[in-house]
Amino acid sequence: MKESIRAVLVDDEADSIGVLQILLKKYAPEVVVRATFTNSKEALEYLRQEETDVLFLDIEMPGLDGFELLSKLGSFSFKPIFVSAYDEFGVKAIKYRIFDYLVKPIDPEELLQTIRRLKNELAEEEKVNIEKIDHVSIxxxxxxxxxxxxxxxxxxxxxxxxxxxxxxxxxxxxxxxxxxxxxxxxxxxxxxxxxxxxxxxxxxxxxxxxxxxxxxxxxxxxxxxxxxxxxxxxxxxxxxxxxxxx
Structure with a gap:
C-alpha cells in the first residue's frame, strides 16, 4: 500500500481550504496536499496535466462550479469528494461518480470515515496493479x-x-x-x-x-x-x- 495519498483542494474561499488542510494534517497525515486552488479554471488546467489520488472540491464557485469542472475534465482516475455548505446536491453528485460528499463545517469523524474508505479503495486498486507488475517483471x-x-x-x-x-x-x-x-x-x-x-x-x-x-x-x-x-x-x-x- 502506498505510504501517502496525493490530494488537491479546490474552493473559492481560502479560509475553507485552510480549515481542511488543518483537519487533514491532524486527522489524516497520510494525505499529502499537492496543490490548492481558489480559482476553479486554474484547477482545471492543473488537473488536465497532473495526477492526483483525491480531489476535494467545492460546488458553488465563480467561473466554473464543481460539476462544470468535472464535466470539462471528461474522464478522470482520481476520487472526487465534494465539500459544500449545502447538502441538496447529493442526488446530482451520484451522476458524477463522486466518491463522497462532506458538508461544511466538516465533522472530523465523517472526514476520518471518508479517508478510511478512500485508503481501502486505493489499496484494492493498488493490489491489482502490484499483481500485474509482479507478473510483468518475470x-x-x-x-x-x-x-x-x-x-x-x-x-x-x-x-x-x-x-x-x-x-x-x-x-x-x-x-x-x-x-x-x-x-x-x-x-x-x-x-x-x-x-x-x-x-x-x-x-x-x-x-x-x-x-x-x-x-x-x-x-x-x-x-x-x-x-x-x-x-x-x-x-x-x-x-x-x-x-x-x-
Missing amino acids: LHDKILIPVGNEYEFVQISEIVRCEADDNYTRLYLGDQVFLVSKTLKYFEEVLPASHFLRTHNKHLINVNKIKKYVKSDGGYFELTSGGTIPLSRYRKEDVLKRLGLA
Whole structure:
C-alpha cells in the first residue's frame, strides 16, 4: 500500500481550504496536499496535466462550479469528494461518480470515515496493479500486453511512447499502435523508470527515442520516429533535471 495519498483542494474561499488542510494534517497525515486552488479554471488546467489520488472540491464557485469542472475534465482516475455548505446536491453528485460528499463545517469523524474508505479503495486498486507488475517483471525485457482476447509479447525497448486515452493507453511501436485496456499510470509503474519519462499527464516517452528538446512554445520533445510530445509546465523542472538539462 502506498505510504501517502496525493490530494488537491479546490474552493473559492481560502479560509475553507485552510480549515481542511488543518483537519487533514491532524486527522489524516497520510494525505499529502499537492496543490490548492481558489480559482476553479486554474484547477482545471492543473488537473488536465497532473495526477492526483483525491480531489476535494467545492460546488458553488465563480467561473466554473464543481460539476462544470468535472464535466470539462471528461474522464478522470482520481476520487472526487465534494465539500459544500449545502447538502441538496447529493442526488446530482451520484451522476458524477463522486466518491463522497462532506458538508461544511466538516465533522472530523465523517472526514476520518471518508479517508478510511478512500485508503481501502486505493489499496484494492493498488493490489491489482502490484499483481500485474509482479507478473510483468518475470518477462524481463518483454511486457505482456492484453489486446482484446489475445496477449502480445512486446520488447520494452521497442515502445516509442505511451499515450493516455481515457482509461485506455495507446502504445506506439514504430508503425504499430496498440489500444490497451490499462491506464497510463499502470504503464508508468511497470516500465523501467530509467528508460521511460512522464512528460505530461497524457504522455510517457522512451528517453532513447528522443531526438531533441525544443524550448519554444512552452517546451516539447521531437521523437526519432517523428512527431512531437509536449512538456507539462508542472513537470518541467523534474523532467529537465532527469535529462541533465537543468
